[in-house]
Amino acid sequence: MSIEYPVGPELEVTEWLNSEPLTLEDLRGRVVMIEAFQMLCPGCVAHGLPLAKRVADAFSSRHIAVIGLHSVFEHHEAQGTRAALAAFVHEYRIDFPIAIDAHSNERLPKTMTAYLMRGTPSLILLDHAGQIRMHEFGAVADLQLGAKIQSLIEERPIVKDVGTTDMELEHGSVCSSEGCDVMHR
Amino acid sequence: MSIEYPVGPELEVTEWLNSEPLTLEDLRGRVVMIEAFQMLCPGCVAHGLPLAKRVADAFSSRHIAVIGLHSVFEHHEAQGTRAALAAFVHEYRIDFPIAIDAHSNERLPKTMTAYLMRGTPSLILLDHAGQIRMHEFGAVADLQLGAKIQSLIEERPIVKDVGTTDMELEHGSVCSSEGCDVMHR
Amino acid sequence: MSIEYPVGPELEVTEWLNSEPLTLEDLRGRVVMIEAFQMLCPGCVAHGLPLAKRVADAFSSRHIAVIGLHSVFEHHEAQGTRAALAAFVHEYRIDFPIAIDAHSNERLPKTMTAYLMRGTPSLILLDHAGQIRMHEFGAVADLQLGAKIQSLIEERPIVKDVGTTDMELEHGSVCSSEGCDVMHR
Amino acid sequence: MSIEYPVGPELEVTEWLNSEPLTLEDLRGRVVMIEAFQMLCPGCVAHGLPLAKRVADAFSSRHIAVIGLHSVFEHHEAQGTRAALAAFVHEYRIDFPIAIDAHSNERLPKTMTAYLMRGTPSLILLDHAGQIRMHEFGAVADLQLGAKIQSLIEERPIVKDVGTTDMELEHGSVCSSEGCDVMHR
Numbered sequence A, B, C, D: 001m002s003i004e005y006p007v008g009p010e011l012e013v014t015e016w017l018n019s020e021p022l023t024l025e026d027l028r029g030r031v032v033m034i035e036a037f038q039m040l041c042p043g044c045v046a047h048g049l050p051l052a053k054r055v056a057d058a059f060s061s062r063h064i065a066v067i068g069l070h071s072v073f074e075h076h077e078a079q080g081t082r083a084a085l086a087a088f089v090h091e092y093r094i095d096f097p098i099a100i101d102a103h104s105n106e107r108l109p110k111t112m113t114a115y116l117m118r119g120t121p122s123l124i125l126l127d128h129a130g131q132i133r134m135h136e137f138g139a140v141a142d143l144q145l146g147a148k149i150q151s152l153i154e155e156r157p158i159v160k161d162v163g164t165t166d167m168e169l170e171h172g173s174v175c176s177s178e179g180c181d182v183m184h185r
Helices: A041-056 A083-090 A110-114 A142-155 B042-058 B082-091 B110-114 B142-155 C041-057 C082-091 C110-114 C143-154 D043-060 D082-091 D110-114 D142-154
Strands: A013-017 A031-038 A064-069 A098-101 A122-126 A131-137 B013-017 B031-035 B064-070 B097-103 B122-126 B132-137 C013-017 C031-037 C064-070 C099-101 C120-126 C132-137 D013-016 D031-037 D064-070 D098-101 D122-126 D133-138
Touching: A013 A083, A031 A041, A041 A064, A041 A122, A041 A142, A041 C143, A110 D110, A122 A142, A131 A142, A131 D133, A142 C143, B013 B082, B031 B042, B031 B142, B031 D031, B042 B064, B042 B122, B042 B142, B042 D142, B064 C013, B082 B097, B097 B110, B110 C143, B122 B142, B132 B142, B142 D043, B142 D142, C013 C082, C031 C041, C041 C120, C041 C143, C082 C099, C082 D043, C099 C110, C099 D122, C120 C143, C132 C143, D031 D043, D031 D142, D043 D064, D043 D122, D043 D142, D082 D098, D098 D110, D122 D142, D133 D142
Parallel strands: A031 A064, A064 A098, B031 B064, B064 B097, C031 C064, C064 C099, D031 D064, D064 D098
Antiparallel strands: A013 A098, A031 A122, A122 A131, B013 B097, B031 B122, B122 B132, C013 C099, C031 C120, C120 C132, D013 D098, D031 D122, D122 D133
């Protein structure tokens, strides 16, 4: 009998770039890496997105699906449009699928809230069964990430029911070179 | 008798961030560094703007005025609004004056055209008399830039009449890690 | 039935720093990373040894043994003494075991020859059974190395007989920022 | 009347690499940059010597003479021989003149003592008259160094008498990524 991890809630997304619409359900059987970012978040531009590119290059897409999640929680007028994101994705040469996190009546977008993310960049790894196996805010080291991804790839796929998690977040956010934190301003 | 250099045309700017409106005329007597950029230009974010920050930190504002010039020539919908630029300037912690280059009926904004810039990032140095003494596209080395700025600071201020230059640019542009080039090459 | 890989020949070492003498035989059951270097090889100082440090920090010593192998094939008078190496190891804060590759009558030291290394830095990974599973010259990416190490750690240990390999190398060597290559190319 | 700075004492050197013997006296009229280093000092390899290379590349040798000064104050057996230094200079592709600081009966070599250096890397700038105008221990920023060198180059050469300075240094030293400090162990 194996340990049970929480299953990652389904993406709530308004639009996709670089891809037809995807669901986590569809991706069961592969490892999934979700790189949550904002286009005006310095830590995302300097660390998070380059790392996601390296993962997409280093591993076979048969084993891992890399998804960028544009989770805007500040400066909506500047980075909240599809056109702005499309320009960003073009200039930064990002070619993996990008999901636009759904706006909610709360301050944070829906998928970001569902995953209890602290801010951007956030890196989430789901295993074959869609369970959350890594959940990091800020910079992540390549060596450890490579090891973790490989470990998940080599696990046997296990099918199980999907649950959800809820959260409540304080308002206020701040960006540093490390990332954009939801919590404190 | 000294060599005559072309005098830099006056800035044509619609708005300023981090500053009251400035004119090059007002800045005569000081060296001026103009760092032309676009907020979605990877080479500007990685090289040009950090360099401008270092210059603003390393030299006294009595000797040199550092000005960021937001010269948008592509993705106007994404990076062409004051709100988008203000968010960018906030997140990247830029505190020197930022001028928004005036939109023209041509493809390139007005100051960019007047200075014959190839793309972004472009770095221009004006001497005490407002003459163009350095004009570089792409990455610039700190050591050489430090030497050039110091050399200009130590020159005796000379007052002279201001001329203008004109240019015509081919259309088409492309961004690389070096910068965003106006012309397809 | 699994694929057979060549078993790494036993280390031929004259002395150890930071450790009692070790044999590969003793390390069976753990993954072994051998980082071959020379203290005056720029690519080793800039890339190979920092990577070995990161591996030693990132993984448990119960799972992987990191060994530095000082394989001097040039400048023997400068880097060929135990005192020189001890000073280097001290100044560069290296705390994993360092083996001094045994001098031979040929130009290359014995372990370097036995492993058919092209130069320094060279990175070799042995699995639980001592089989050679990675053999790289020059810079290696953290992400891929992390994945490979994890993959080897998760394999079931298998015991088998130890074989040896032979080689013949051309003389002449050259160092670049990538590494020090045994053969003139 | 201009400010008087202390004149840099003459180099006390046992041998030169990459050059015929030089004296500071001979170099009067040019700016001189002395980069004091030890071949096993990590901060020298990572910062000091690459910086000296960039200076030698960026400025004309008619204006500035870049000199490496090998000032060994620890690990004499490992880095104290001409052969060890020659191998190092070869592998790290250093082509500016390298002086070997003269051994003394005290712990520190003679030129290092005469210049009151705290450790390695130390960077000293002498003006046209041989006066000490910059004296830094550890990492130095390119932008500021470029400005200082240019400032010295543009000064009018002034000839004056040469004085000397004396010092007494506590024993004990320690290397960090910043540099090797003479003072404290």
